[in-house]
Amino acid sequence: MGLQPYLILAACLFTIGLFGVLTRRNAIGILLGIELMLNAVNVNLVAFARFTGETAGLIFTLFTISITVAEVALGLAIVILIFRVRRTVEADQLHLLKG
Amino acid sequence: MNAGTLALAALGLPFCSFVLLAVALPLRRAGRAAGALSIAAIGGSLLASLVLWRTLPGESVELTWTWLPAEGGPMATVGILVDHLTASMLVLVALVSFLVQLYSLGYLEHETPPALGRYYAYHSLFAFSMLGLVLASNFLQMFIFWELVGLCSYLLIGFWYTKPEAARAAVKAFWVTKAGDLGFIIGIVLLWGQAGTFQFSRLFQMAGDRTLPTAGLALIMFLIYLGAVGKSAQFPLHVWLPDAMEGPTPVSALIHAATMVAAGVYLVSRVYPLFLLTPDVLALIGWVGAFTALLAATLGLVQADIKRVLAYSTVSQLGFMMAALGAGASDAGFFHLLTHGLFKALLFLGAGAVIHAVGTNDIWQMGRLARAMPQTMIVFLVGTLALAGIWPFAGFFSKDAVLAGVWEGGLAIPFLMLALSVFLTAFYMFRVVFVVFFGPRHAEGHAHDAPPVMAAPLWILAVLTVGWGIGLATRGGGEKAHGPEWVPWLATALAVAGIGFAWLTYQKRVVTPETLARAFAPVYTAAVGKFWLDDLYGGLYRSTLLGFSRLVGWVDRYLVDGLVNLASAWTLRWGDGLRRIQTGRAQDYLYGIAFGLLLVIVWGYWR
Numbered sequence: 148m149g150l151q152p153y154l155i156l157a158a159c160l161f162t163i164g165l166f167g168v169l170t171r172r173n174a175i176g177i178l179l180g181i182e183l184m185l186n187a188v189n190v191n192l193v194a195f196a197r198f199t200g201e202t203a204g205l206i207f208t209l210f211t212i213s214i215t216v217a218e219v220a221l222g223l224a225i226v227i228l229i230f231r232v233r234r235t236v237e238a239d240q241l242h243l244l245k246g
Numbered sequence: 247m248n249a250g251t252l253a254l255a256a257l258g259l260p261f262c263s264f265v266l267l268a269v270a271l272p273l274r275r276a277g278r279a280a281g282a283l284s285i286a287a288i289g290g291s292l293l294a295s296l297v298l299w300r301t302l303p304g305e306s307v308e309l310t311w312t313w314l315p316a317e318g319g320p321m322a323t324v325g326i327l328v329d330h331l332t333a334s335m336l337v338l339v340a341l342v343s344f345l346v347q348l349y350s351l352g353y354l355e356h357e358t359p360p361a362l363g364r365y366y367a368y369h370s371l372f373a374f375s376m377l378g379l380v381l382a383s384n385f386l387q388m389f390i391f392w393e394l395v396g397l398c399s400y401l402l403i404g405f406w407y408t409k410p411e412a413a414r415a416a417v418k419a420f421w422v423t424k425a426g427d428l429g430f431i432i433g434i435v436l437l438w439g440q441a442g443t444f445q446f447s448r449l450f451q452m453a454g455d456r457t458l459p460t461a462g463l464a465l466i467m468f469l470i471y472l473g474a475v476g477k478s479a480q481f482p483l484h485v486w487l488p489d490a491m492e493g494p495t496p497v498s499a500l501i502h503a504a505t506m507v508a509a510g511v512y513l514v515s516r517v518y519p520l521f522l523l524t525p526d527v528l529a530l531i532g533w534v535g536a537f538t539a540l541l542a543a544t545l546g547l548v549q550a551d552i553k554r555v556l557a558y559s560t561v562s563q564l565g566f567m568m569a570a571l572g573a574g575a576s577d578a579g580f581f582h583l584l585t586h587g588l589f590k591a592l593l594f595l596g597a598g599a600v601i602h603a604v605g606t607n608d609i610w611q612m613g614r615l616a617r618a619m620p621q622t623m624i625v626f627l628v629g630t631l632a633l634a635g636i637w638p639f640a641g642f643f644s645k646d647a648v649l650a651g652v653w654e655g656g657l658a659i660p661f662l663m664l665a666l667s668v669f670l671t672a673f674y675m676f677r678v679v680f681v682v683f684f685g686p687r688h689a690e691g692h693a694h695d696a697p698p699v700m701a702a703p704l705w706i707l708a709v710l711t712v713g714w715g716i717g718l719a720t721r722g723g724g725e726k727a728h729g730p731e732w733v734p735w736l737a738t739a740l741a742v743a744g745i746g747f748a749w750l751t752y753q754k755r756v757v758t759p760e761t762l763a764r765a766f767a768p769v770y771t772a773a774v775g776k777f778w779l780d781d782l783y784g785g786l787y788r789s790t791l792l793g794f795s796r797l798v799g800w801v802d803r804y805l806v807d808g809l810v811n812l813a814s815a816w817t818l819r820w821g822d823g824l825r826r827i828q829t830g831r832a833q834d835y836l837y838g839i840a841f842g843l844l845l846v847i848v849w850g851y852w853r
Contacts, residue, residue, distance in 0.1 A: 165840060169833055177833070238833055246828025 153194035160187035174226045174236040178219060185215050249298055249307040253326050256294040256336060257377045260343075263287035264370035267363060274367060277359025278351070284366040285347045288373050292340040299333040306332075308383055308447055322444055327383035331580065335380045335512055338587045339505050343373045345703035346500040349595055352700035353496050353602055365405060365494075372398035376505050380512065384444035385434045388513070392430070392473065395506045396423050402501060403493040415489040422486040422783075426476020433469030440466065446517065453519045464524045471514065471527060478510025478564045481538040485780050487561055488545075491553040495601055498553060499594030503560050504587035511567040515580045518571070532572020532652065536660030536667075539565030541777065543670035547677070548773045551607045552597045555678050559633065560590055562667055566648050569660055575651020582644035585714065589632035589641055592707035596626035599700055600682060603693040609678055613685030618693040621701060623683045625708040630679050632711045634672035634741045640715040642738070650733045668737055672744025680752040 164183030171177050189208045196204030230236050263284050267274050274280050306329035312320040347369055354362055375394035382388035404416030434444070440459050441449055452458040474480070479487040490502045501507070514521060514531065521528055539562045546558035563586045570579035599622045604612050616623045632641035645668065652661045695701065750756040763770045775781070 169836055169840065239831060241832075242830030244828065245830030246825040 150194060150198045153190060157187045157190040157194070160184075160190060172237050172239055174229065174238055175223070177238060178222045178226070182215065182219065185211060249302060249328050250309045250326065252294045252298040253328050253336070253381055256291040256298065256340060257326070257374065257381055259287040259290040259294070260370045260373035260377065264367060264374055267367035267370060274363035275360050277357075277362035280363035280366045281347070281351050284370045285344065287370060288340060288344045288347055291373065291377065292344045295333070295336040295340040298328065299337045302328065302330065302333050310383065310445070322386050323384060324387050325383035326381040327446060328381065331515060332380055334584060336377060338584055339373070339376050339380060342500055342504040342587060342591045343369070343376070345706060346496045346591065346595070349598070349700050349703040350494070350496040352697050353598055354494060368398055368401045368405070372402070372501065376509070379509055383446055385437065385446070386444045389431060389434055392477070392509065393427065395509060396420065396427070396477070399490070399501050399506055402497040403490045405494055405497065406492075409492065412492040415492040419486040419490045422483050423476040426472045426474070426483055429469040430473025433466050433472070436462070436466045436469065449517070450519045453523055458523065460523060464526055467521055467524045467527045468530070470517070471531060474510030474513050475534070476510070477513075478507050478568065479561045480510070480534055480565065480568060481541055482779060484538060484542060484561045485776070485783060488554050488557040491551070491557050495553065495594060495598030498557070499591045499598065502557065503590040503594050507560060507564060508567075508583045508587060511564060511571065511579060511583050514568070514571045515576050518576045528572050528574065529657070530572070532569050532655065532657050532660050535565045535568030535572055536652070536657070536663040537565070538562070539569060539667040540663040543667040543674065544769060544773045545776060546674040547670060548770065550609055552600065552609050552678060552682065553594070553607055555674060556590070556593055556597060559671060559675065562671060563590065563633070566645065566664060566667070569657070569664055570648040570651045573652040573655025573657050573660070575647065575655060578644070578647035578651040582648050585632070585640040585644040585711075588707055588714070589629045589639070589711045592625060592704065592711060593629035593633065595700070595704050595707065596622055596629060599696040599704065600626075602696065602700070609681045612682045614683075615693055616683040619695050621695045622704070625704045626683070627679060628708040628711055630675045632715070633675055634745060635668060635737055636741055637738060638715045638719040640711050640718065642715060643718045646734045646737055649737055650730065653730065653733060665736065665740060669740040669744045672741040673748045676745045676748035677752050680748060684753060
């Protein structure tokens with residue numbers, strides 16, 4: 148198998164994630180979308196690392212995974228706090244910065 | 247002490263006094279203490295000037311400091327130039343300033359202390375500026391002091407600034423003299439372009455060895471003369487001086503009779519070697535001077551305000567001086583400046599004593615003051631006789647020298663104008679004397695002689711006027727040695743005729759003033775209307791300047807402000823439009839980011 152299928156997979160994953168981020172109204176859904184996009188990047192990195200023999204991509208992936216975990220933990224904590232204050236996690240209704 | 251130190255001391259003392267009065271508020275508020283300080287300073291200046299005058303070395307003394315350094319020598323210098331001309335002018339300025347400031351203590355005793363302090367602060371500034379003008383060693387420095395005295399004149403004319411006429415007169419004086427000063431500064435700059443220096447001594451040197459380029463010099467000297475026209479109230483810029491009489495009388499005596507208005511004459515005398523290179527301009531100066539003398543003398547005939555009579559007489563006498571300068575008799579013109587400074591200050595201060603006692607300027611409201619104010623009558627009579635040119639008063643010799651000089655200079659028609667002016671001068675001055683001191687009407691209130699602080703300056707000036715004249719008479723006339731024999735006789739005859747005619751008209755009533763007015767109806771109407779010059783200038787001012795101001799106002803209000811308003815309106819509209827993009831929803835922003843990224847990628851491929 149060549150590099151291309153991995154890249155197509157990553158592109159599909161990224162697009163699905165982006166679609167989710169842009170269309171989901173629920174804050175948790177948005178977080179999930181972000182997760183997908185990050186993982187698409189991870190797939191890219193691993194695929195390139197595999198085909199070029201550079202190990203840097205693998206190391207980056209490890210960092211990305213750990214940071215993603217932290218990000219999700221933080222993101223969910225924020226979502227819970229928002230829910231406590233505003234009684235909703237619908238992104239449409241969180242528009243305090245409206246001009 | 248050498249001459250330079252003395253001159254600097256004379257210049258520095260009033261300046262220190264001014265700075266003290268300007269900075270030390272309690273001192274200025276104290277009024278009479280401020281006056282004492284100012285008088286002490288100008289007294290010191292007077293002493294220094296007198297010593298300088300007596301001990302002056304034969305040649306001129308010049309001190310120079312670099313002001314604007316430039317490659318190849320300084321571009322402008324500051325310095326003082328002391329010679330006989332400067333020294334005598336210094337003594338005159340310091341003396342009259344001193345006496346007037348002393349006199350003001352009595353004249354303005356009813357002013358509030360802060361106003362009095364302000365008055366003396368202005369006076370100190372004036373003394374400093376005038377002495378600086380006299381001592382200036384180059385054109386640039388002279389111009390700076392020239393403007394400073396103009397400023398003091400403005401401030402002191404408008405001293406009673408709550409009076410609308412005074413405020414208007416101050417502005418008018420400022421405007422009209424500025425019209426002349428504009429020519430002056432352009433002339434100075436053009437001259438610098440020709441000669442590369444402002445310094446009098448170097449210019450004279452260049453004029454002497456004929457290295458000064460003469461191309462366009464006539465225009466330059468004419469422009470410089472314009473400055474003198476404005477300051478010395480020559481036709482057609484004489485209109486400000488009579489209005490300047492709205493200021494306190496001592497101010498009129500000092501600034502608008504003896505010193506500042508003579509600055510124009512002094513300027514022409516100072517740079518006379520340059521004027522000698524342009525005979526056409528000199529001839530113009532002579533003609534304009536003589537015409538001014540005659541015009542102002544006719545105007546003086548119809549005034550009812552004692553100060554205005556004196557003001558027109560000042561204009562007239564300045565015309566005499568200028569005529570002498572124009573005819574080539576610069577010594578005679580300057581001599582007349584000095585004597586006139588003394589006796590005109592005397593006349594103004596005498597008139598001030600009368601006004602102080604009677605409380606009005608109108609000569610028809612006065613009368614029989616000879617009995618109530620004998621001392622004032624005597625000193626006023628001394629001044630009047632000197633002004634009329636009666637032997638042996640100082641005015642006789644200087645006026646005689648002027649007439650002889652104009653005759654020798656070959657200006658026949660100006661000579662006739664001046665001769666007629668001599669007659670008219672004697673007539674209108676004795677008209678005032680007869681009406682005020684011997685007239686039929688009793689003045690209201692209890693008029694009495696001035697208090698000692700006012701009387702002393704009067705007597706000093708009177709004694710000087712007589713003493714100087716007698717001194718000249720015993721030394722055989724001094725400066726008037728040249729000129730034809732018949733000139734003094736003619737001048738005296740004309741003056742006596744004028745006096746006699748005034749006596750017949752206003753004392754004996756053989757000829758009534760009304761008959762005279764009817765006999766000379768056109769001249770009388772014109773003189774009452776001030777030859778319509780004021781109306782002409784007023785009309786010009788209103789039509790052109792105010793019209794222009796209105797145009798500029800319209801441009802400012804609708805074009806400039808319109809552009810600014812348009813810019814602000816557009817900013818508001820755009821801001822309002824852009825505000826709607828900020829929905830506050832994170833996903834909308836993400837759309838923006840994604841779309842933008844897409845655009846960047848597409849654009850990148852496109853290229």
